[in-house]
Amino acid sequence: MLQRSSSILLPLVRTALFRPVVIASSSPLLCLAPAIAPTTTTTATTTTRMASSSSASSSSASAVGQKPKILSSLPPIYSMLHEAKAKSGLSFEKLAQAMGRDEWYVAAIFYGQAKPAPEDLEKLSNTLDLRTEYLVDALGDGFFPHRGLGEFPPQDPVLYRLYEVLVVYGYPLKHMIHEKFGDGIMSAIDFEGHVDKIEDPKGDRVKITLNGKFLPYRRW
Template sequence: MSSTTHKPTILSNLPPIFSMLHEAKTKAGLTFEQLAQKIGRDEWYVAAIFYGQAKPDKQDIERLSQSLDVRINYLDEGLGDNFFPHRGLGEFPPQDPVLYRLYEVLVVYGYPLKHMIHEKFGDGIMSAIDFEGHVDKIEDPKGDRE
């Protein structure tokens, strides 16, 4: 990994396969969006694989191997049949400013969101099992915050 590339701190707590994935992605010069297009998956799902939050299937592993020029046996060993995702990584509350702001959304708007879910769908819970997310920039007429 080049010295100009930031290595997410959380990777130091994960098995080495995840640092290797990040290094291969950096070397290939791909974004998660570009990699997702190459392997036929959602950008969010692909990013989750890179942090041990999602379990790639056999086809995902083959396509990652081809797209990142990583030997398939490394990916099979690290992410194959014996790998199980570990969800909920990191300290709580998060110290990273971006993660903290997402946490803040739930702290500030959690109960209003819960109430709206109950009004629209009745008693029950919301599931993140089939969660989909998209990251897009929306221009603010007042300008970006720095």
């Protein structure tokens, strides 16, 4: 009788404690994440399960399928875009090729930091199988980005290292800009950026290009 009761209750307990989280990868995966605050034991179990899932998929597929935490502070349209992108399996590089844009700019659209043109919305709709009218309603003519995300200084390791580059090399960089261009700044509006992967036998390297118009200070 006890064995029969356990077999009935166990699925109910699993349902109450866990919810499914889909991670995009080259093969279908199902990861169980706790729906309530986990105990120490539950955390260890979940971490092990997540590690096993990660090792089963390639690093590139995992990066494509991740849902960034910052999305919780943005309107729902951006979560929808990220979910559609994860479902498609496309990287920003591939998505940008389909849209005729740079991948950095396309990524900025997905984080609400760029205003897409009407043709961008149409191509997003076709590529990610999303309803055009919903994209136009959320990101069309009446949409203007609220630029600037996250805390400062940033806590995320990737973002903090970029911040650290400016903390260490910012004033030398400023001095060289003044020597080459004069009294002014590099625009972040008339601007484009690129990210390239440089293969190296000692370890792949990240190449970031910042290309902005020089804006001299006016005298009046």
